[in-house]
Amino acid sequence: MSQLKILVLSLSNIIRLGIQQSLSDLNIGAKVYLSSEIDSAKDIIEKLKISLIIVDENIASANEFEKLTTNPDLKILYLSFRSADIFEKMHININQKELGEKLREYINPGKDIKNQEGEKGLSKRENEVVRMLSLGAGNKEIAQKLHLSLHTVLTHRKNIIRKLGIKTTSGITVYAILNGIITIEEATI
Amino acid sequence: MKPFDSKTKLAEAVFQDFNLLRVISRFGIFPGFGDKTIGEICKKKEIDPVFFLIIVNSFTNKRYFPSHELADFSLSQMVSYLQKTHTYYLDFQLPLIGDMIDNLCNNRNPENKKLMVMKQFFSAYRKELTDHINREEKITFPYVLRIEQIFSNSESIQGKESDYDMLTYEKEHDNVEEKLIDLKNIMIKYLPEPFDHEMVIRILTELSWLEKDLNEHSRIEDTIMIPRVKIMEVGIRKRF
Ligand SMILES: [Fe+2]
Ligand SMILES: [Fe+2]
Numbered sequence: 381m382s383q384l385k386i387l388v389l390s391l392s393n394i395i396r397l398g399i400q401q402s403l404s405d406l407n408i409g410a411k412v413y414l415s416s417e418i419d420s421a422k423d424i425i426e427k428l429k430i431s432l433i434i435v436d437e438n439i440a441s442a443n444e445f446e447k448l449t450t451n452p453d454l455k456i457l458y459l460s461f462r463s464a465d466i467f468e469k470m471h472i473n474i475n476q477k478e479l480g481e482k483l484r485e486y487i488n489p490g491k492d493i494k495n496q497e498g499e500k501g502l503s504k505r506e507n508e509v510v511r512m513l514s515l516g517a518g519n520k521e522i523a524q525k526l527h528l529s530l531h532t533v534l535t536h537r538k539n540i541i542r543k544l545g546i547k548t549t550s551g552i553t554v555y556a557i558l559n560g561i562i563t564i565e566e567a568t569i
Numbered sequence: 570m571k572p573f574d575s576k577t578k579l580a581e582a583v584f585q586d587f588n589l590l591r592v593i594s595r596f597g598i599f600p601g602f603g604d605k606t607i608g609e610i611c612k613k614k615e616i617d618p619v620f621f622l623i624i625v626n627s628f629t630n631k632r633y634f635p636s637h638e639l640a641d642f643s644l645s646q647m648v649s650y651l652q653k654t655h656t657y658y659l660d661f662q663l664p665l666i667g668d669m670i671d672n673l674c675n676n677r678n679p680e681n682k683k684l685m686v687m688k689q690f691f692s693a694y695r696k697e698l699t700d701h702i703n704r705e706e707k708i709t710f711p712y713v714l715r716i717e718q719i720f721s722n723s724e725s726i727q728g729k730e731s732d733y734d735m736l737t738y739e740k741e742h743d744n745v746e747e748k749l750i751d752l753k754n755i756m757i758k759y760l761p762e763p764f765d766h767e768m769v770i771r772i773l774t775e776l777s778w779l780e781k782d783l784n785e786h787s788r789i790e791d792t793i794m795i796p797r798v799k800i801m802e803v804g805i806r807k808r809f
Contacts (some may be wrong), residue, residue, distance in 0.1 A: 383744055411791075428740055483664045545758070546742060548581065550693055551751030557686045559758050564682075 383488065385428060389421050394447030395472075399434055399459075402541055406480050414563040425454065426506075432487065434459060488538075490556070502543060507561060509536045511547055514556035514567055573629045575608030575618050582607070586629045588778065590776075595641045595653040596621065616796065620646050623793075628785055635648055644717040647794060648710045654786050662779050663695050669772045672765075679763035686750045687756070694748040701745050709738050711799055720801040723808065749780055 388399045396414045403412050413428065415421040418439065425458060433456045457470060464471040470482050502510065505526075512522045523533045546552050550569045558560045573582050579602050583589050590600065596616050607625070620642040626633045666778040670691050674684045706779055712733055718724075753776050 384745075405631070408749075409598075409750075411744065427736075545754050546751045547746050548751050550690060551748065551755060552691045554755055555759055556688050558683055558761050564686055564698070567686070569686070569693050 384432065385413065385430045386410050387413045387421060387428075387433045388422055388435075389415050389428045389433060389439055391416055391439055392436065395436055402479055405476060406483070408480075408483070412445065421542060427428060430454065432457065432483075434445050437461070442496070445487065455478050455486060456481075464467055490564070504538060506540050506543070510540060510552055510556050513537075514553040514569060570679065571606060572630065573622060575606060575611070575622065577607050578604055579607050579610055580604065582625060582629070586780070589625065589628060591778070591782070592624065592628050594727075595650060595657065596798070617642050617646055620650070624650065625787075628790070644713055644794070644797060647730060647789070647797070648713055651786065651789065651794075652710065655706060658783075659699060659702065660777070661700070662775070662782075666772060666775050666779065667695065667770060669775065673768045673772065676765050676768075679765075680760065681763055683761055684764060687752075687760075690752060690755075692747075694752060697748060698745050703724065708786060712738075713794065716798055716801050716805070718806055734802060735795050735797075739791075739795055745787070746780055746783055749776065753780070 384405060386398050388403075390396050391397075393416075395414070400412050400414060403410055413430065415424055421433070425433070431453065436455045437458045437460050456468065458468055459472060460469045461472050463469075464474075465473055470479070474482065508526060511523060512525065517525070519530060519533050519537070522528070523530045524531075528536075541547055542550065544552070544555060546555055553562075553567050553569055557564050557567055579593070579598070593599075597614060598610060602610055605613075607621065608618055610616075611621050616656075623642070631768075674688045743781055753773060756773055762768065
């Protein structure tokens, strides 16, 4: 699971630093990069595998900016001074709490935080994925052995991370041992 | 909260955040400083007060961001502070937590064999952090010092230095807190009974301190060191 990397693109130093600070206050463990022009931004996006760009809409029109990236996984969030009338926009006056919600929605579309509270423990399938991960299997191997598509495996992994709050594979292995899903002898940490 | 300045009494700053004692000890300042101000203490200990204040203020206030002062202190001073912090992790904090975790796992009363896995997980984390630190000590810091020297002596970059730059560091400078957060999380939520409860609370206290300290340390590397070195790199390239 790679780290969330966010690029903030704006001509204004104040806006760049302000967004950087707000993102760091959210404590979501994102790494934030700043840029003031499209050319160097393009460079950063490619080299550093950015997953989300927050772009000041004053810097470019939407179509101009979309041309810059061919990566379908890259998400762009526009910072708007007029109105945030579409999902891809957020208003400059957004408060801290709303910013947190917006990012969560944006990064995991369709997953409402409130729905998670009812979920307890892992499903049977998720437990099987935890077991295989702990034994050192990769995504492809898990997909083959459990007869799942790669996409489904990835979804299970995301849900496991979200439910347990454990991000690293070695952390998941420890969880599996403590919960008797595998034995300490079977595992490599 | 108003940032501390050279007229602030050091004791007052410490009262606001007790953990500052751990930070200022890296400057050779220990309890017993009386009513002296930060300025007075820095003068006596020959510490640059501008740099000292940046460290103390950014530690106590997450929103504090040094502006114009930024250009005023030397990178060698910053590198030496970061190195002292590394030494603190390697020689003090990691062994301390390691001993406590050993104690938790080897405790026969109550005995719980499953807990041994915590020991393995911690040593994996310890190795990861040690490798991260060693790479900075062997490659990054010497590079930073060299760039500062070249910059102030108007030399040119030749040979070896050109293979490595701050962008390379920025790209590979990964988050060393992930496993640590997992470790904390597992101890809080998933530790099976029986175990020494008091010991777990003490371990969690030290892990949380390490996490905060590491966060602060990485923030200095990412938001103060990287931009300053990059500016120097550009300055050097333009010269030739
Ligand atoms: Fe470091
Ligand atoms: Fe580092």
